[in-house]
Amino acid sequence: MTGGPLAHHAHDDVLELVLDRTSRRNALSRDLLRELRHAFTNLPEGIRAVVLTSTGPVFSAGADFADLTGTSADLAYDRDLDNACTAIRDCPVPVIAAVDGPCVGAGVELTTSCDARFAGPNTWFRVPAVELGLLYNPTSIRRLHATLPRSTVTRLLVFAERFDAADAVRSGLATHRTDGDPREHALTLAHTLAQAPHEALAATRALLRHLDNGHFDDAEWQTTRTRLLDSPARHDAVAAASARHGVTHP
Structure with missing residues (x-):
């Protein structure tokens, strides 16, 4: 199924969900976050693994600034992001992200909610929250702290460092580095996991x-x-x- 900001493609018992807002560099709008939450909490019958991918040269530019105000009203955006990430983590089947190109801000939180993260050769990760005068959502920081080494969280959130693919694997932001298309590797792993009990x-x-x-x-x-x-x-x-x-x- 295509036509919206989130495309769905079934590959037998594997579902591929595709961030499809190329014109906005796959920025995570509130509508897209709600679609992600719905997709992960309403999987079709028979699906045994999910692969999260994207279109275009940017995996995700992060939060869609069209949905932000620069005020405390942005707590509504935090709730939508939190709901989407919780749906990924609570998904009853493995979720694998194929990250190709830049992955920024909220996109990093989305991918670190997945069980595995394949990073392609042009991939990098960065969360510039402090540069925007923001204390990142404490709930999100707690999740990142539970998922990543403490030093990685400091580099990511305090120093706002940029992690290339190799550094991302060393630091835990990515679980696998690929020289080719990360989507192919993610789908291969997904099909393997789909056969497990x-x-x-x-x-x-x-x-x-x-x-x-x-x-x-x-x-x-x-x-x-x-x-x-x-x-x-x-x-x-x-x-x-x-x-x-x-x-x-x-």
């Missing part, structure tokens, strides 16, 4: 999110683990692995 993948991602938020109930997660140990999906996966290794069970 869905419940185990979802439970592992959920546990990591809970740890990011400082929440951990050992008894709850041990119960989940025991349930998955006895699941048909695990039985089938172990049986298939045993067959590959020439192991037979009585």
Whole structure:
């Protein structure tokens, strides 16, 4: 589906969501952020992974200044960005960003909400909030602090440094660096993850999110683990692995 600021393309059990505002350098308008939230909370049946990509030479120029006032009224924009990022993090399937070109401001927060971030050779990341006289949203900083090393958060938010693709991988802003099209690599990983046992993948991602938020109930997660140990999906996966290794069970 195309025609709006967010295009949808289905590749079997993988959904590709495309930021499609090339004329605005894929700036994240409030309308686009709402569309992202809706897309991630209303996945089509059968989708097992999502790839977030963009059109044009810029992944995202960040917040759309047409939606900003330079006053406390911009808290409404923060809420829309927070809702979109929360929807990505709470998505029941893995989310992979393919970042090609500059990724600025709110675009950085959007991509760091994804499970993996492929950075192409022309990619760079930067958050110039302090240069705009802004304390970045504390909720957003907490999320970044839970996702990235403390030194990276300082360089990103206090120093407003620009991270090229290689530096982004070293610092955790990106998880993979590619010499070619990051979209192809992201789709390949997405299709691989789509074949993994869905419940185990979802439970592992959920546990990591809970740890990011400082929440951990050992008894709850041990119960989940025991349930998955006895699941048909695990039985089938172990049986298939045993067959590959020439192991037979009585």
